[in-house]
Amino acid sequence: MSTGLIEGKTARRRLPWGPMARMAGRRALFAAPVLLAVTFGVFAVADASPFDPVKAYTGTAGLTASQENLDQIRANLGVDQPLTTRWWNWLTAALTGDFGDSSVMRQPVADVIAERMGWSVLLAASAFLIAIVLGTALGVLAARRQGGWLDRCASAAAYTLEAAPAFWLGLLAIWFFALELGVLPAGGLTDTASDVITPGQVASHLVLPAAVLGISQLPWFFLYVRQGVADALDEDPVRGARARGLSETSVLLGHALRSGMLPMLTLIGSRVPELITGALLVETVFSWPGIAAATVEAATSVDFPLLAALTVLATTAVLLGNLLSDLLYGLADPRVGFDG
Amino acid sequence: MADTLWRSTGRTRRSTRTVRISFSAVTVAAVVLAVLIVPPLAQLDEQAVDLSKKLLPPSWEHPFGTDDVGRDLLLRCVYGLRISLLVGLVAALVATVVGTLVGAAAAAFGGWTDRIVMRLVDTFASVPHLLLGIFIVAMFRPGVWPVIASVALTHWLSTARIVRSEVLSLRSRPFVDAAISGGASRLRLTARHLLPSVLPQAGLAAVLMVPHAMWHESALSFLGLGLPTHQASLGNLVQSARSSLLAGDWWPTLFPGLFLIIPTLAIAGLAGAWRERINPRRRSELML
Numbered sequence: 353m354s355t356g357l358i359e360g361k362t363a364r365r366r367l368p369w370g371p372m373a374r375m376a377g378r379r380a381l382f383a384a385p386v387l388l389a390v391t392f393g394v395f396a397v398a399d400a401s402p403f404d405p406v407k408a409y410t411g412t413a414g415l416t417a418s419q420e421n422l423d424q425i426r427a428n429l430g431v432d433q434p435l436t437t438r439w440w441n442w443l444t445a446a447l448t449g450d451f452g453d454s455s456v457m458r459q460p461v462a463d464v465i466a467e468r469m470g471w472s473v474l475l476a477a478s479a480f481l482i483a484i485v486l487g488t489a490l491g492v493l494a495a496r497r498q499g500g501w502l503d504r505c506a507s508a509a510a511y512t513l514e515a516a517p518a519f520w521l522g523l524l525a526i527w528f529f530a531l532e533l534g535v536l537p538a539g540g541l542t543d544t545a546s547d548v549i550t551p552g553q554v555a556s557h558l559v560l561p562a563a564v565l566g567i568s569q570l571p572w573f574f575l576y577v578r579q580g581v582a583d584a585l586d587e588d589p590v591r592g593a594r595a596r597g598l599s600e601t602s603v604l605l606g607h608a609l610r611s612g613m614l615p616m617l618t619l620i621g622s623r624v625p626e627l628i629t630g631a632l633l634v635e636t637v638f639s640w641p642g643i644a645a646a647t648v649e650a651a652t653s654v655d656f657p658l659l660a661a662l663t664v665l666a667t668t669a670v671l672l673g674n675l676l677s678d679l680l681y682g683l684a685d686p687r688v689g690f691d692g
Numbered sequence: 693m694a695d696t697l698w699r700s701t702g703r704t705r706r707s708t709r710t711v712r713i714s715f716s717a718v719t720v721a722a723v724v725l726a727v728l729i730v731p732p733l734a735q736l737d738e739q740a741v742d743l744s745k746k747l748l749p750p751s752w753e754h755p756f757g758t759d760d761v762g763r764d765l766l767l768r769c770v771y772g773l774r775i776s777l778l779v780g781l782v783a784a785l786v787a788t789v790v791g792t793l794v795g796a797a798a799a800a801f802g803g804w805t806d807r808i809v810m811r812l813v814d815t816f817a818s819v820p821h822l823l824l825g826i827f828i829v830a831m832f833r834p835g836v837w838p839v840i841a842s843v844a845l846t847h848w849l850s851t852a853r854i855v856r857s858e859v860l861s862l863r864s865r866p867f868v869d870a871a872i873s874g875g876a877s878r879l880r881l882t883a884r885h886l887l888p889s890v891l892p893q894a895g896l897a898a899v900l901m902v903p904h905a906m907w908h909e910s911a912l913s914f915l916g917l918g919l920p921t922h923q924a925s926l927g928n929l930v931q932s933a934r935s936s937l938l939a940g941d942w943w944p945t946l947f948p949g950l951f952l953i954i955p956t957l958a959i960a961g962l963a964g965a966w967r968e969r970i971n972p973r974r975r976s977e978l979m980l
Contacts, residue, residue, distance in 0.1 A: 386815045393815075394827065401831035515956035517907060519914050520930055520949035527942050538938070625820040632822055633911060647823065648915050651830035663827055667818045674818075 371690035372679055379678075383671045388443075390667050394660045395439040405431050408455055408654055442660070452657035456649055461661045464646060471541065472642030474554075475561055475635065476627055480620075482566030483573050487616075491577025492609055498582055507578070510571035518568040518630045522637035525564050536560050539639040561638040568630050569623065573616060580612030587611075614684045621677030624670050709965075716961030723955045727774035730767075747941050757943040760936050765929075765944060769951045772926040775919065776952070779836070780906035783843035787905070788898040790844065791851025796890065798852070799859035800882040810856070813849050821846040822911055829917045839918050843908045851897045858890045892970045899963045903956035910952055926952050 406426050410417060426432055433441075442452070451461035494503040513521075530538035537543065537560075542553045584590060585608050593607045628644065635645035643662060650658040682690045742762035750757045756765035798809040816824075828842040862868060863886070871885050906926070912918035913927025921928055926948045933944030 385811075386818055389812075389815045390819060397828060398831050402833065403831050511957060511960070512953060515903070515907075515953045515960070516949065517910055517914070517930075517952060519911065520945065520952070523930065523934065523937055523945050524942070524949075527937050527940070527945065531938070531940050628820040629822040629911075632826070633914070636915060647826065648917075651826045652916055654830055656831075659827055659830060663819060663823060666820050666823050670818050670820060 367683070368690070372682070375679065375682070375690040376675060379671070379675045383668075386671065387664060387667060391443060391446075391660070391664055392439055394663055395435060395442070398656055398660075399435045403654055403656065405429055405656060408656065446661070446664075451661040454650070454655050454658040456653040456655040456658065457646070461658050464658060465643060465661065465665065468641055468643045468646055471640060472631060472635070472644055475558065475565065475640055475642055476631060478558060478562035479565035479569060479630075479634075480627070482562060483569040484620075486566070487570050487573025488577050488609070488613065491574050492581055492604060492612075494574070494578045495581035495585065495608070495612070496604060503578070506574065510574050513567065514571040516568075517633070518564065519633040519637050521568060522561070522564045522634050525560055526637070529560060539637070541641050561634050561640050564637075565627075565630050565634045568634070569626065572623065572626070576616040576619070577609075577613060580615050581608045582612075584608040584612040618681040618684050619677055621673040621675070621680065624673030628666050628669065712961055713965045716958040716965075719954060719958035720962060723773065723777070723958070726770055727777055730770045731774060747936060747944075749941075750943055756947045757941075759933065759944045765947055768924055768929060769926070769947050772924050772929045772948060773951050773955070775923055775925040776906045776909055776927070777902075777955070779840055779843070779909045779919070779925065780902045780904075783840045783847065783905040783909070784898050784901040786840065786844040787847035787901060788851050788894055791848035791897070792855050792887070792890070792894045794848065795852035795855030796859055796882055796887055799856045799863070800878060800886065806856075809852075813852055816846075817849050822908065825908060825912055826915065826917055829912055834912075834917055834920060836919060836923070839909055839912055842912070843905045846908070847901055847905060851894060851901075854893055854897055855890050858893050859886050862886055862889055896963060896967055896970065899959060899966070903959050906952065907956070 406422055406429065409425060409429060410422070431438075445452070449462055451465075453459070454461050454464050457464045490506050494500075494506045497503060526538045529536045537557050539557075539561075541557055542549055581604075589611070590603060590607050593603045598606070631642065631644035632648060634640070635642045636648045639645065643665070646658065647662045647666075649655075650662065679690070682688050742758075745754075745758050745762035746760055748754055748758045748762075754764050754766065756769060759765055759768065794809060794813075798806045824846050825839075825842040828845065829838045832838040832841075859882075868881065868885060871881055876884070909918055909925060910927030910930070913925050914931045916931065918927055919925045921932065924932075929948035930945055933948070937945045
């Protein structure tokens with residue numbers, strides 16, 4: 353950034369692939385024990401809880417089954433083995449892609465995840481896009497006139513939105529857009545009447561959940577861009593640009609926004625936990641067939657194999673997000689480097 | 693430096709800031725009074741079902757309207773806030789005590805203890821909070837204590853980090869050297885000199901944690917994984933209002949949400965002012 357003037361735009365910096373790869377490798381080394389600990393923790397919590405895998409497996413049939421049958425199932429499921437053995441068996445099977453069978457979806461856990469992953473990624477990506485575009489636009493406008501009416505209104509709205517639960521926003525959006533105005537569908541992936549998935553149908557069903565998830569993430573992006581641009585407007589590069597007589601637009605977008613957006617861009621990866629939290633609520637409200645909705649279903653019907661796999665999956669996503677965030681930070685600010 | 697919402701840079705700012713703080717203080721006081729006084733004084737049964745009055749829109753008699761079995765929503769919301777606030781307070785208290793002890797112990801013992809404890813904190817922080825909460829509640833079945841435990845278990849991490857870094861920075865101060873030269877043991881040093889100095893920071897974290905914990909409880913209850921349905925917490929109220937909402941009646945959904953947002957903003961407003969007082973140089977950050 354600051355060296356741009358000296359090096360000129362023709363001398364593009366090459367990406368430091370080596371240090372970046374080494375950082376990713378170090379993070380993978382750190383991630384392995386974390387994932388081990390999380391999987392063990394998941395098994396330990398289940399072991400300490402009153403949850404009984406045999407009852408969960410047999411369901412209502414377990415009430416009438418004979419004790420012999422129940423004991424047989426218990427042995428088949430390996431429930432009578434100690435905690436560490438069960439954990440180790442699950443772990444070795446998981447490494448080969450076998451996460452067991454989901455009792456609530458009546459299919460292998462790996463299939464559930466593969467079927468639903470795409471819809472969740474679509475929803476999350478659309479929501480992120482909405483949050484970044486809206487947040488950046490509003491943030492720049494608010495920072496331009498700090499203390500002005502737009503800044504005051506947008507900041508107050510951002511703090512209010514940050515306090516508002518995503519499920520509540522989703523329900524009110526359903527009431528207003530689907531019931532009062534009747535312009536958008538209230539939930540699901542396609543109309544109930546149709547059994548084929550067409551892009552047009554998915555798009556119209558995506559609007560509300562993506563908008564609600566995006567708006568619930570918006571305050572964070574807005575407040576960061578606003579702060580970053582406002583700080584940048586006070587600094588020497590902007591003063592220099594103004595002194596050279598550049599137009600206000602070019603100062604704002606070319607100079608202030610470029611450095612003001614950095615903190616936000618580099619922290620995007622660390623927003624993964626909040627995104628997952630939001631998705632858990634929004635997918636449930638809108639009956640979106642993603643993995644977050646499956647997590648809630650698995651939890652309500654105590655489907656341990658599915659819940660365990662999804663917890664590990666979410667942890668992996670968070671770790672990847674942290675890595676992405678650190679890589680971007682090192683790229684954006686060479687002084688930070690890739691030593692973490 | 694650019695001004696932020698809670699920072700004063702001049703006369704006009706100071707006045708809006710004072711207004712904001714007084715407004716927050718009045719709101720918090722009103723909330724506390726309402727949840728303490730209304731239930732014993734009103735002598736009304738918030739569970740009283742009156743099917744002749746079901747789903748009445750807001751009116752003078754029922755300012756928030758009535759729900760699908762004719763219960764007054766204002767009364768339900770006050771009771772819901774009472775339960776949510778209680779769960780939030782207990783969870784925040786447990787999380788703060790655990791976080792302060794763990795953070796102080798990690799910093800005081802240092803070395804391998806510190807490394808292992810902080811790695812454990814990192815590991816916990818890698819699981820999204822709500823997901824961990826969902827997992828714990830799913831395994832232990834919904835109820836008051838699993839909810840409190842799951843919220844507390846996901847919230848002590850930030851306090852532990854804050855307290856640890858605060859203790860570490862305090863250790864280089866002269867009064868700590870003086871205490872060590874005076875022959876203070878490690879335990880005495882931590883309990884007598886370090887912990888009292890980190891209490892304001894831990895207290896601030898605790899206050900900010902209450903709305904967060906309430907939010908968590910509501911989310912869990914809304915997903916059907918929180919408090920039992922007969923305990924009308926704010927999340928349960930929104931959950932039970934879903935069928936009415938799909939019939940087009942908005943008030944049973946709107947008001948419980950507002951009862952969550954307004955106390956959150958008020959508590960955050962007060963905590964922001966407090967943070968400026970104990971730590972004036974630090975720029976005030978995002979609220980929650």
